[in-house]
Amino acid sequence: MIAAIFSCVALTVVYYIFFRPYFYRFRPCYGQRHYSICMPHGYSIYGIDVSRHQGTIDWEKLKAGDGTSAPVEFVYMKATEGSDFVDKNFKTNFTKAKELGFVCGAYHYFSPHSGGLTQANQFIKTVKLQKGDLPPVVDVEENPKNRKLFMQELKIFIAKIEEHYGVKPIIYSYKKYKEHYLTELYFNKYPLWVAHYYVNKLDENIDWLMWQCSDIGRLPGIEENVDINIFNGTREQFNSILMK
DSSP states (O other): OHHHHHHHHHHHHHIIIIIGGGGGGGSOOSSOGGGOOOOOTTOOOEEEEEOGGGOSOOHHHHHHOOSSSOOEEEEEEEEEETTTEEOTTHHHHHHHHHHTTOEEEEEEEOOTTSOHHHHHHHHHHHOOOOTTOOOOEEEOOOOOSSHHHHHHHHHHHHHHHHHHHSSOOEEEEEHHHHHHTOOSGGGGGSOEEEEOOSOSSOOTTOOOSEEEEEEEEOOTTOOSOEEEEEEOSOHHHHHHTSOO
16 A cells, blocks of 8 residues: 555656656657757747846857757846845846847846835836837736735836836736736736746737746756747737837
């Protein structure tokens, strides 16, 4: 009996660690398998998002590509979190990526432990966007203890960012989180960057601008796994969202 239980537990662990994260890879892939990401069909503009967790990035190698991967055109970089945290690699990443011609953007990780205004001011102090850059992003994914207060502070953050940069910020969140917390009509006014992995397509009722379709991308110049993103639209539509 004990042996049977142990076997079941062992098989479950093996499944979740070694098989489940990679099932999506076995579908038709863009390029060779070592690209480590099966791209959903029908899209042409791809990007990544990075933070200090990707370590030191060789941007020249990333730009050169490997001859098989879908070319990375845009990069979002974590800039700030809460009211006092700045990603240590943000400035270097942003500068080097822009120098090499990547379309760049910055995001803020919204914390339930700080007010919306102080977080917005922290982001504004850190991020100087120019013409041709991507709109600012607020990353919302923590479960709040006080939902009403959390959403109120989030609205304050969004309003301040929109006022300062003169553009609607993009809201990043997971599919389930969006469905459970970001249900007010207020949030529907803002473009959605949705994270949802290991599926060929998103639900038709989701109105999305960008899709983080994988968290296990492998690309030249980046030693760690990296998130892969898709823009939902044409080249003209992509250019239309850039800072003016």
